[in-house]
Amino acid sequence: MKIVVLGGDGFCGWPNSLHLSNAGHEITIVDNLSRRKIDVELEVESLTPIASIHTRLNTWKELTGKEINFFNFDIAKEYYHLLSFIKDLKPDVIVHFAEQRSAPYSSLSEQTKRYTVDNNLNATHNVLCAIADSGLDIHLVHLGSIGVYGYHTTEMEIPEGYLNIKVESRSGEQVNQEILYPPDTESIYHMTKAQDQLFFHYYNKNNGIRITDLHQGNVWGTHTEETKLDERLVNRFDYDGVYGTVLNRFIIQAAVGHPLTVYGSGEQTRAFIHIQDTTRCIELAINNPPPKDAKVQIFNQITQTHCVKDLAETLSKMVDGVKVSYVDNPRKHIEDKENEFFVAKKCFLSMGLKPIFLEEGLVSEIHEIAEKYQHRCDRSKILPPRWT
Numbered sequence: 001m002k003i004v005v006l007g008g009d010g011f012c013g014w015p016n017s018l019h020l021s022n023a024g025h026e027i028t029i030v031d032n033l034s035r036r037k038i039d040v041e042l043e044v045e046s047l048t049p050i051a052s053i054h055t056r057l058n059t060w061k062e063l064t065g066k067e068i069n070f071f072n073f074d075i076a077k078e079y080y081h082l083l084s085f086i087k088d089l090k091p092d093v094i095v096h097f098a099e100q101r102s103a104p105y106s107s108l109s110e111q112t113k114r115y116t117v118d119n120n121l122n123a124t125h126n127v128l129c130a131i132a133d134s135g136l137d138i139h140l141v142h143l144g145s146i147g148v149y150g151y152h153t154t155e156m157e158i159p160e161g162y163l164n165i166k167v168e169s170r171s172g173e174q175v176n177q178e179i180l181y182p183p184d185t186e187s188i189y190h191m192t193k194a195q196d197q198l199f200f201h202y203y204n205k206n207n208g209i210r211i212t213d214l215h216q217g218n219v220w221g222t223h224t225e226e227t228k229l230d231e232r233l234v235n236r237f238d239y240d241g242v243y244g245t246v247l248n249r250f251i252i253q254a255a256v257g258h259p260l261t262v263y264g265s266g267e268q269t270r271a272f273i274h275i276q277d278t279t280r281c282i283e284l285a286i287n288n289p290p291p292k293d294a295k296v297q298i299f300n301q302i303t304q305t306h307c308v309k310d311l312a313e314t315l316s317k318m319v320d321g322v323k324v325s326y327v328d329n330p331r332k333h334i335e336d337k338e339n340e341f342f343v344a345k346k347c348f349l350s351m352g353l354k355p356i357f358l359e360e361g362l363v364s365e366i367h368e369i370a371e372k373y374q375h376r377c378d379r380s381k382i383l384p385p386r387w388t
Ligand code: NAD
Pocket: 006, 007, 008, 009, 010, 011, 012, 013, 030, 031, 032, 033, 034, 035, 036, 073, 074, 075, 076, 077, 096, 097, 098, 099, 100, 101, 119, 123, 143, 144, 145, 146, 216, 217, 218, 219, 220, 245
C-alpha cells in the first residue's frame, strides 16, 4: 500500500515508518521537525543520539535497499501544500502522528498552550479537510490518547470509544442509545485529542471518510526490530521533566542513581504499551479498515495498566541501590490523587496482538539503552516544571 506517515520523524512515527517499509509498503514521511526544535528550546537532547532525518533515511536504504521519501512542511499551517501533496501522491492510508504530544509542555505557559491547540487542531482538521477536498478514498489512522476518557475509578469497564446508555424517551420508555464516551481530560494536550474526535465524527458523517482513531496508552521502550539494526536508526528517548514519560524516566533515573520521581502518592494508575507493540497495532489497524459508510472505528491501544508507585517499586527491585522519592505532584490540581483504571482492550487482542509485558521488556531497556547511554543524561533536566 501507499502510506503517508505524518510526524514520521518522532518517537512513535519513526519506528512505525521503518516497520511499515519493512513490511513492503511504499512510505512517505511528512514532518516539519518541530519536535527537534523543541529540544533546542528546552535545551535538552534525546538520551539516545538520534541521527538527522536524512542520515536515518540513507541508512535505511543502505541496509535494506528500501526507499522512504521525506517532505518537510507544516501540516497545521500549509494547507494548500498538504492538499496538492495528497492529490499528487494518492495514498491509500495516512497515519497521523503529527501533533504536540506532551501534557507538561502544553501547560508550561500561555504560549505553549496556544501552540498546542493551534498546532494539533489545525493539523487534524487540515488532514481531514484535504482528504475530503481530494475526493480520494483514503483511510485515516490517527494516534489519539487513552487519556481522553479521563483517569478516574469507574464501576464499569471503559469501552473502546462508544458508550451504550439508556435514556428515557418522550413517552416514558427506556431506550438504548450509543454515544461517544464523554471526554474528561487532564491537560490542554489531552483536550486537543478530545476535540480531534469531534472532527472525526463530523468528517466521517458528512464526507464518508474512513477513520480509525487509536486511543493509545503511555508508550515506553525505545527499540523495535528495525531501529535495532544500526545505531544511525536509533529511536529517540525522552527522559526530561517535560517530554519524558514516566516509565522511561524511571529507567534512566535508576541507571544514573537518581531517586525515582514518583509524583504525589504514586497511586495514579495509567495504561501502557511498548513501542514495539505500537508498530504491530498500527499495522493491524491499517490491515483492518472500517467498511465505507461505517462510523469512526475506535480501538484502545494499550496492553497493561500499572500504578506509578508499582512501576517505581519494580525498578527499585531490579536495579541495586535505587531509591524511590515521593515528590510534590506538579499536576496535583489536575489529576486524581489515586485511581484504578478498568479499560477494554479486546479489539487488538482479538486481531492477534501478542503483547510485550513489562517484566520482559524492562531488562533489555535497562541494559541496551539506559546503561549504554547514561553518560548523555543531563541530571539537571530530570525534575519537572511547574504546571500553569
Ligand atoms: P513526537 O513529538 O516524538 O512526534 C511527533 C512528530 O510530529 C514530530 O516529529 C514532530 O516534528 C511532528 N509534527 C508535529 N506537528 C507537526 C506539524 N504541524 N506538521 C508536521 N509535523 C509535525 O511524539 P510521539 O511520542 O511520537 O507521538 C506521536 C503521536 O502519538 C502524537 O499524536 C501523540 O499524541 C500520540 N501518542 C503518543 C504517546 C506517547 O507515549 N509517546 C501515547 C499516546 C499517544
